[in-house]
Structure formats: structure tokens, C-alpha cells
Amino acid sequence: MRLLDRIFNPGTRELLTRAGIAPGWHVADIGCGIGLNAIWMAERVGPSGSATGVDMSAEQVAMARANAEAAGVKNAVFRQGMATETGLPRGGFDLVYCRFLLCHLTDPVAALKEMSSLLKPGGVLACEDFIASTITTYPETRAYVRLGEIYPIMDAKRGVDSNAGAKLHRYFRAAGFDAPEIRMEQPAFLRGEEKRFWGLTLREAIPAIVEAGVARREDLEEICEEIGEIAEDETILLALTTVVQAWARKD
Template identity: 45%
Template sequence: MIALQLLQMDILKEKMKQDDRYTLATGELGAHRLSILNKVHKPYTEFLLQRVGLEAGMVVADIGCGTGNVSNWLAQQVGDNGSVFGVDISAEQLEQARKNAKVEGLSNVTFSLGSAYATGLPLESFDLVYCRFLLMHLTQPTDALNQMQSLLKPGGILVCEEADFSCTFCDPPSRAYERCFELFMTISDIRGQHFRLGATLYRFFMDVGLANSEVCLFQPVVLHQDNKRLIDLSLFEAVDALIEAGITTPQEIDQTITQIRALAADEKTVFGIPRVTQVWARK
């Protein structure tokens, strides 16, 4: 039985090799989850970008910009004399990003369709290039890092934030919470993606020639129900991918989501969400 299961896993891995599909929902369907994610991570991201030297007048690229939460904040920081270019492979994400920029009255941010491997942006044109939770979804993260590095002007700064899904906790401990992240790491392994990438992000920078990199770690801890919903919403959006891969069942997913929602509603329960590695380097 074990040999058969291993064979089936090998077949799945071969079938889904080089699979850069985004596991979660995009566009309007994923906007609420992304707004919670941004609320949780916003303080750490903003501190990082200010720490590395973000200032008015800069030309900035946000790769894998999603619904534009960070892009629009960057546009506010660089001001009228600066500009921000957000790139994403999803037209649905970009539609939301443009709507959000319009609501905020921003005229110095532009969103365009492109991949992390071929952004469509002009080379050596940016003072700062940024991505958050992008490389972990890719099968060739170093290729994307090389592409982002090529966008920088000499002396420009590359800044990346990536998560490690193997570093989470729930207190009191919960098997449902553990199972959620087991499922995410399994689908990542099957697809050849990197949901543990935070632990190796510094090494990836070194591999592409950014030897003067700096690194920092942090792990958000969420207490209140509105933020803790990030976990069950993420699992709910991944249902189709997880079931397609054959690593869970609708019954297990329903049970796991129900249990995590109950934990989220319990103010005595603490969620330690995936640890994040921040790495930055000057070209």
C-alpha cells in the first residue's frame, strides 16, 4: 500500500511538474482575503520599505502586485514626481488593482499584464523592485529574481518578502490548524513550488549574484477573528486545487475549515501564521 501511494505521488509530481498556477482565488473572489493579508502584513512591509530607502521621486516596480495593495501605498510614498508600475499575470487581479487606485485618486501608478519571468517592463529603469509572496508560487524563483534584478538601475534595490509555511503554530494546539498547512505544503511540493521558500530566500539572492544582501525575519501573531479568518479563507480558496491533486477529500476540507473557523472565533486562541523572511540588496 505504501509503495502504491509513493508511486501515485510520483505520477502526480511528474504530471504537475513546472506548474506555476496560483493556488488561491484571484480578482473579486480573492480580494477580501488579500485585504486581510495586507492588514496583517502592512506594518512589517512598510517598515521594511522605509528601512531600505524608499523615498519620494523613485521609480518602483511591484512584481506580482495582485490587487495593488502595496503598489498603491508605494505610489503614495513616491509622490507626484515618482511612479509605480505593478505587474501581475492575472487580468482579474489587475482589474481590482485599477479600481482600488481609482478610489484612492492615484495617477502615478500603472498596472500591466506580465509574468515574473517576463514582466514587459524596461530593463535598468527602476530605483526599487519589490515582490511579496510571489516567488513561493513559482517553480523557477531564481529565474524571476534574475528578471527583477535586470529591471534595476545600477545601484537600485531589490526587495523580497517570502513565507515559510513550515513555521506556524496555534495555541492551544490544533490538529486542524496543522493539517491546513500540511495540505498547502503538499500541493506546493507536487507542483514544484516553494511554500517553504522563506528559509532559503537569502541563499537564492546569493545564487543570482546579490552577495551584499541583508536579511530579517518576523512572524505575525493574530488574535482577533477578523484577522484569523485569513487561514480558513485561504484553505477554502484552495479547495479545488487540493482535491484535484488527490491529497484530500471534500469531507476533510469541510471539517477542517469548520474547525479553523471555530478557533478563529475563540479569542483565547492565538494563530502564529507563516514566518516571513525579508531580503534586500543593492545592485
């Protein structure tokens, strides 16, 4: 999670700045994970504003609270809840944000409708998600080709879409935002911890992938090992994933 933050936070902060985040705003981060974005937003909106993080995982919420306390941030609150039923006050927020959440949901539009209902008139909805099919190396490597094969099978089994980023503009329209703005970028690396990102992500997902019968544990362990070797090889470029950002103002 911390590596994810390190890689993607600069782009996220640009997005939130473009969205106009300002002192006194009340903002929400849905699917907030360990809360680092919500904490950053709390600092930006200052003591007259607030940041509320929601996550379905009690463990993530506990870590987010601990991170806020460690950072000495008092205007960030975290609560356990579902993206489609946050329990937050309707019409109470100037900005509602989510990152890498919609790719986990069977009904991303329902979540966006919920987020829309939390916004004041004129409030901003801002979302980011990735396009898993863009993860690649140059030159091509067996490990990343295999990873590219596993994603769509897992998606089909779970009824989710790891290419959610490519559909953000359509999800926005379906949720009632007719003219979203869009931006996309693809971080790429030759070296560094960042090149281990998909190995770490895959290792965490091994039990779920094996249980779903999509691949054997030994196969997955081998992919993780190869990703580690690729991380050490500066002649191989890793194109991490395309990230799409969409934002729009509520009428």
C-alpha cells in the same frame, strides 16, 4: 487579499522605508495582486516618481487599476505579465519589490534575475515571503496539523515551495546579490478577523487541492470549520506564519 494587506502592510512599509523609498523614485511591484502596495509606493514617490505593478492575473490587474482610480492615484500603472518576463524596461527602476510571489514559482531565482535586470545600478531589490511550516497554534489543534500536512504535498505536486521565505537569502545569492540583509517576524493572534486568515485561504484553494487528489472536499471543509471555531476561542494562540524580508542593493 484585503485581510492579507491589513496583516502584513505595516511590516512591508517598514521594509520599503528601510529600502530608502523616496520622492522621484521609479518602483515596481511584481506579483502585485490588487495593487495596494504599489498604490502606497506611488503615493510615497510622488508625482515625479512612478509605481508599476505587474501580475499574471488579468482580474487582479483590473482590480489594481480600479483601486488606484478610487484612491485618486495617477502615477501607478498596472500591466499583465509574468514574473520571469515582465516586459518592463531594463535598468529603469530604483526599487523592485515582491511579496508572497516566490512561493508560487517553480523557478524563483529566474524571477529574481528578471527583477535584477529591471534595476538601475545602485537600485534596491526587496522581497518578502513566508515559511508555511511555521504556521501553528498553541495548544496544537487538529486543523492546523492537517494544514501543515497538506502544504508540502501540494508543493511537491506543483513544484513550488511554500517555505520560500526560509530560502530568500539563498535565492538572492543565486541571482547575483552577494550580501542581502534579512529580517523576520511572526504575527500572532488570540482574536479577530486575522484568526480566520488560513480558513479563507484554504477555502479558496479547495478546488485545486481536491483536483490534485491531495485531500477530500469534506476533509477540507471540516478543517475550514475547525479554523472558524479556533478563531472564536481566545484561549488558542495562532502563530500565523513567519515572514522573511530580504533586501540588497545592485552593484
